Amino acid sequence: MAYLAPSEFVTKMVDAGESKLYMSTRDTLIRAYMAGAILALAAAFAVTVTVNTGNHLIGSLLFPVGFSMLYLLGFDLLTGVFTLAPLAVMDKRPGATWGGVMRNWTLVFFGNFAGALTVALFMAIIVTFGFTEAPNEVGKRLGTIGESRTLGYAAHGAAGMLTLFIRGVMCNWMVSTGVVAAMMSTAVSGKVIAMWMPILVFFYMGFEHSIVNMFLFPSGLMLGGKFTWMDYFIWNEIPTVIGNLVGGLTFVGATLYSTHYKTAPKRKIG
Numbered sequence: 001m002a003y004l005a006p007s008e009f010v011t012k013m014v015d016a017g018e019s020k021l022y023m024s025t026r027d028t029l030i031r032a033y034m035a036g037a038i039l040a041l042a043a044a045f046a047v048t049v050t051v052n053t054g055n056h057l058i059g060s061l062l063f064p065v066g067f068s069m070l071y072l073l074g075f076d077l078l079t080g081v082f083t084l085a086p087l088a089v090m091d092k093r094p095g096a097t098w099g100g101v102m103r104n105w106t107l108v109f110f111g112n113f114a115g116a117l118t119v120a121l122f123m124a125i126i127v128t129f130g131f132t133e134a135p136n137e138v139g140k141r142l143g144t145i146g147e148s149r150t151l152g153y154a155a156h157g158a159a160g161m162l163t164l165f166i167r168g169v170m171c172n173w174m175v176s177t178g179v180v181a182a183m184m185s186t187a188v189s190g191k192v193i194a195m196w197m198p199i200l201v202f203f204y205m206g207f208e209h210s211i212v213n214m215f216l217f218p219s220g221l222m223l224g225g226k227f228t229w230m231d232y233f234i235w236n237e238i239p240t241v242i243g244n245l246v247g248g249l250t251f252v253g254a255t256l257y258s259t260h261y262k263t264a265p266k267r268k269i270g
Contacts, residue, residue, distance in 0.1 A: 014091050014261065042066020045066070068196065078109050145216050147226055149217075167208040168207070213232075
């Protein structure tokens with residue numbers, strides 16, 4: 001499990017960000033769609049495990065399998081490109097512009113949403129036998145998650161919105177650390193171990209991940225959750241996306257870039 005020093009893997013981060021900006025629209029959408037679908041399936045798996053075992057820790061321990069799969073397959077999450085794509089502009093790579101960054105973010109957002117929505121529909125069909133029966137225990141849990149994490153925040157007003165935003169920041173601090181951690185090793189086992197740790201932290205702590213929520217909340221609405229699409233977007237998705245952007249770019253991308261890639265001049269002693 002060869003380990004790369006920070007200066008080496010941060011260079012890989014900048015290179016990865018540059019490659020995202022140059023990628024074709026077709027490939028960007030396909031990779032984003034598959035990333036959203038796989039992460040949604042992992043979330044469904046974690047909820048199922050939690051319901052069947054009654055232990056949230058077990059579900060959290062197993063959830064990172066989805067993140068590991070999509071990363072090893074070269075697919076893209078919005079939370080990851082929030083962190084990586086701007087680095088190419090910061091490094092003044094040829095052709096890298098903020099317009100290109102916004103294009104990438106927009107395409108990945110819609111690709112992730114489409115993939116997650118597909119799995120949400122599939123899971124809703126599974127837990128209701130094609131909408132012919134009431135949701136099973138997993139379906140009931142999916143419905144209540146959406147209620148508590150929209151109306152629950154709304155009940156606290158501005159304080160709820162602040163809490164939601166900070167949970168989004170903390171989430172992508174961890175998730176983007178997982179993206180970067182995978183670049184520390186050249187072996188599959190090393191990548192998976194490095195990714196697993198921060199993803200476990202984010203999921204168990206209940207931080208807000210915009211793509212996981214693209215699955216949880218639409219599926220909850222399909223399964224009778226007592227909240228609306230407007231509740232979902234205003235009291236979860238939009239603030240979560242903004243929080244994820246701030247968390248990934250500031251606490252991971254910009255900090256690693258500034259201290260390991262564009263290091264400050266060394267102090268003169270004496």
